[in-house]
Amino acid sequence: xxxxxxxxxxxxxxxxxxxxxxxxxxxxxxxxxxxxxxxxxxxxxxxxxxxxxxxxxxxxxxxxxxxxxxxxxxxxxxxxxxxxxx
Numbered sequence: 001x002x003x004x005x006x007x008x009x010x011x012x013x014x015x016x017x018x019x020x021x022x023x024x025x026x027x028x029x030x031x032x033x034x035x036x037x038x039x040x041x042x043x044x045x046x047x048x049x050x051x052x053x054x055x056x057x058x059x060x061x062x063x064x065x066x067x068x069x070x071x072x073x074x075x076x077x078x079x080x081x082x083x084x085x086x
Contacts, residue, residue, distance in 0.1 A: 012039075015077070019065035023064040030074070035081050045056045048082040 027040035
């Protein structure tokens with residue numbers, strides 16, 4: 001990821017997990033993003049880096065499977081933020 005200026009309007013890196021037959025309750029942040037901001041929705045996790053470095057982000061997806069049983073799926077992101085374009 002490239003480090004963004006906070007004044008930019010399109011400064012979010014979005015990880016979309018797409019819709020499926022399972023009902024999704026959304027994501028919850030387990031271990032935050034120390035290099036900037038993190039936002040979650042029903043199908044996406046969005047990161048906005050404000051400084052360079054490396055970090056590990058952990059989120060949990062809360063959903064209901066096809067049989068109506070709730071489940072939690074843990075997802076880890078290893079993120080490196082660099083200065084400049086690539």
